[in-house]
Amino acid sequence: MKVDIVSIFPDYFAPLDLSLIGKARTTGTLDLTVHDLRTWTSDVHRTVDDSPYGGGPGMVMRPEPWGQALDAVVSDGATLVVPSPVGKPFTQADAQQLAGLDHLVFACGRYEGIDQRVIDEARDRMPVREVSLGDYVLFGGEVAVIVIMEAITRLLPGVLGNADSLTEESHAAGLLEAPVYTKPLAWRGREVPDVLRSGDHGRIARWRREQSLLRTADRRPDMYDAYPPDLLDKWDRKA
Numbered sequence: 001m002k003v004d005i006v007s008i009f010p011d012y013f014a015p016l017d018l019s020l021i022g023k024a025r026t027t028g029t030l031d032l033t034v035h036d037l038r039t040w041t042s043d044v045h046r047t048v049d050d051s052p053y054g055g056g057p058g059m060v061m062r063p064e065p066w067g068q069a070l071d072a073v074v075s076d077g078a079t080l081v082v083p084s085p086v087g088k089p090f091t092q093a094d095a096q097q098l099a100g101l102d103h104l105v106f107a108c109g110r111y112e113g114i115d116q117r118v119i120d121e122a123r124d125r126m127p128v129r130e131v132s133l134g135d136y137v138l139f140g141g142e143v144a145v146i147v148i149m150e151a152i153t154r155l156l157p158g159v160l161g162n163a164d165s166l167t168e169e170s171h172a173a174g175l176l177e178a179p180v181y182t183k184p185l186a187w188r189g190r191e192v193p194d195v196l197r198s199g200d201h202g203r204i205a206r207w208r209r210e211q212s213l214l215r216t217a218d219r220r221p222d223m224y225d226a227y228p229p230d231l232l233d234k235w236d237r238k239a
């Protein structure tokens with residue numbers, strides 16, 4: 001997968017050299033390039049922003065540098081991803097879908113946003129996904145891109161050693177995961193639930209399923225209500 005990131009703070013992406021994402025880059029699974037938006041400015045001050053038409057607080061990112069930056073990095077099969085407070089909520093399903101694409105270009109907005117014409121013009125020549133990570137406002141898109149890149153990269157083939165954890169994981173299955181335990185058996189007077197040491201894998205699977213359902217119903221009624229009813233009882237019947 002080829003990924004290009006355009007930002008006025010390219011150094012923000014140093015963390016993407018670490019750990020699994022770093023490994024994905026060295027193995028060639030991930031071809032990541034970070035670009036400084038100011039590369040595409042032409043004035044001596046390398047200006048990327050200006051005051052908003054119609055007034056209001058803050059500054060807006062100018063269209064010209066963005067237009068030239070996208071001209072330079074976009075290829076035919078590219079999809080533009082713009083983290084934004086006004087985007088569509090980003091979900092695991094979106095991560096799965098983006099992980100299957102050949103080329104992603106991330107535009108990191110700052111200030112009050114990017115001149116709307118940049119997004120509109122981009123839509124004329126490529127798929128554009130404005131995505132929100134949550135109902136809050138960040139200083140800019142950089143940290144959101146790091147989050148999105150982590151969600152996508154772990155889904156790429158060969159990146160996550162234990163592929164089972166991909167199939168098992170809750171958000172992919174539509175429920176929250178059951179609690180997890182490891183050694184020691186007793187810790188500060190708290191023991192590991194006996195069922196997990198029973199060796200009875202059917203019983204363990206049922207217990208985990210019940211814990212997932214209880215947790216999801218308690219913490220995420222939205223997810224619980226969206227869970228396919230036939231999956232609820234079919235699974236339990238089988239088990």
Ligand SMILES: COc1cccc(COC(=O)c2cn[nH]c2)c1
Nearest residue numbers: 084109113132133134138140141
């Ligand atoms: C595109 O223009 C802007 C302007 C300001 C900040 C940002 C970064 O995104 C967020 O703040 C965000 C993403 N999900 N929830 C919040 C983008």
